[in-house]
Amino acid sequence: MPTPSSRRRPRLRRLADRLGAQYRTAFEPQYDPVRRCWTLRWYDGPTPATVQSALRRLGPESEGVLVRRDLTTRSLALAALRETRAGAMHRWVGSWGQRYHLAQLLADQEHPDRTAGAREAAMLDRLLAAATPDGGPWAVPDESRAFELIARDGIAWLLPSERLAGPGDADGVALTPLEYLTSRYAAGVHRAAWETALTTMPLRAAVTSAEADPEPTADAARAALALLPALRAQLNRDLDRAQARLGGVLQPQV
Known part of the structure; x- marks a missing residue:
């Protein structure tokens, strides 16, 4: 004679397939004979809260079903x-x-x-x-x-590529000019920051390192030249700020 758990299995299998089609994730109904309950298990995919909400909307057939998501x-x-x-x-x-x-x-x-x-x-x-x-x-x-x-x-x-990104590179795999110079020239704390977290070195230090290299590669030269407009703008902002700050000191006091 079929047990209550075995009678419910086909309904829960259909429920799992329905959720699987909705969330593009494989769900597996599992029965715990000790606790006498059913659990829907899956890997990655939607959060448990999302699946619980979906189960509530599906009505009585999902009543009492537990959920468990495992991470791969x-x-x-x-x-x-x-x-x-x-x-x-x-x-x-x-x-x-x-x-x-x-x-x-x-x-x-x-x-x-x-x-x-x-x-x-x-x-x-x-x-x-x-x-x-x-x-x-x-x-x-x-x-x-x-x-x-x-x-x-x-x-x-x-990193999947150590080459400098060109005009046709739109997928973000190749290195940007600042990343390229950082990977080539960074040392000390800048090297540690790059290797640990892909943190690039300061713009001015990167360009200066390429300029000081006695034998820069063609890509190093291209990267440094591509960064010159940004460096020029940065230096102009610094000069304007210094002029405003120091010029204000010389203004007559009222």
């Missing part, structure tokens, strides 16, 4: 990459602490596995490839390894 290594690695670039990643708290921090951060984020553009997608792919042990076609990225690589080496090594 892809989502957590992407969050680690973004947090590191933002300067908000705690680098040496251990993989469990990092995972907890990132999971909390992603709790209210829809589809946390989706990248923002071609550059970020390529950086994430390189990170996951580097974090995957050499174990054949079924090997999967190691989450802790991904965190360790970012903590040890930063994120600049993940």
Whole structure:
């Protein structure tokens, strides 16, 4: 004789398929015999709050169904990459602490596995490839390894291209002029900031470094020349500010 749980399974399977088509995410109904309840589980995709709201709208057939979203290594690695670039990643708290921090951060984020553009997608792919042990076609990225690589080496090594962007580069993969000069000339704190968070060096220092290079590459020259109008505008603003400030000192006091 079918049990109540087995009788409900086909209805919940249809419910899961309906939600899957709506959110483009695979949902799996699972029964817990100890708690005697059903749970809809999925990876990444919509937030639990979003799915709970959808279930309430579906009426009695979803009554009593719990929800659980799990995060993939892809989502957590992407969050680690973004947090590191933002300067908000705690680098040496251990993989469990990092995972907890990132999971909390992603709790209210829809589809946390989706990248923002071609550059970020390529950086994430390189990170996951580097974090995957050499174990054949079924090997999967190691989450802790991904965190360790970012903590040890930063994120600049993940950039998909080291070339200067040209007029036809619209996908953001190649380096901008300031990024190119930073990657080539930054040293000290500027090198650390670039490698850790892709923070570029000051405009004037970048152009000066290219000009002082005894043998600059053609791309270094192109990058520096492309930055000259912005540097000229910056210097003019500085000169105008200095003139206004010091000129005011010489004005007769009333």
